[in-house]
Amino acid sequence: MSETIEPRKIVIDLKKLIVEPYTRKKEVKLSELKDYCAYPEDAEKILAKGEDPVIYEYYEYTPTEKPGNINFGLTIIYPGKIGKEYYMTKGHFHEKDAAEFYFCLKGKGLLLMQNKLGEVATIELEPGSLGYVPPGWGHRTINTGRGKFVFFFAYPSDAGHDYMLVKEKGFAKIVIEEAKTVKIIDNPRYQKLSQ
Numbered sequence: 001m002s003e004t005i006e007p008r009k010i011v012i013d014l015k016k017l018i019v020e021p022y023t024r025k026k027e028v029k030l031s032e033l034k035d036y037c038a039y040p041e042d043a044e045k046i047l048a049k050g051e052d053p054v055i056y057e058y059y060e061y062t063p064t065e066k067p068g069n070i071n072f073g074l075t076i077i078y079p080g081k082i083g084k085e086y087y088m089t090k091g092h093f094h095e096k097d098a099a100e101f102y103f104c105l106k107g108k109g110l111l112l113m114q115n116k117l118g119e120v121a122t123i124e125l126e127p128g129s130l131g132y133v134p135p136g137w138g139h140r141t142i143n144t145g146r147g148k149f150v151f152f153f154a155y156p157s158d159a160g161h162d163y164m165l166v167k168e169k170g171f172a173k174i175v176i177e178e179a180k181t182v183k184i185i186d187n188p189r190y191q192k193l194s195q
């Protein structure tokens, strides 16, 4: 079966912070993120007040899942904290050996990565800097600034996403604010992959 992908122009609107056209828009609210938080009791406290803030959203253009193509889009992480943990994405591993990059356009944040041996790497991102995620490294982005943290991402269309590994085991490190500074500390809820 052959599939024809037509050449096309896509606009990344840096004022409106959208991708046009896009094939998928997703908003992730606190209620969806809470199981990924290091301090879920703090998430529950916010939700108990009847609040369910949007933590991040993304617009993605997916031409197809056929190998050889590229998915790309824009992620906007809002500023804020759940307890002392900064707003962040769920994070995931790719199902296949597939890299990804994040090119920061606005704000500032961290790209947190971890491989399946449990080794951790972090890259600070600010406008104009690009974080490269090699194949095999799980990845999460965290807004450590006061404004929106916005970045452009791209990865192979057939990469696949594994969120369960992060949901069940967590990342070894978390990013928190303590004494008004950004700290990368051990995740109290982390379970090693070997367990």
Ligand SMILES: [Fe+2]
Binding pocket: 092, 093, 094, 100, 139, 155
């Ligand atoms: Fe990814």
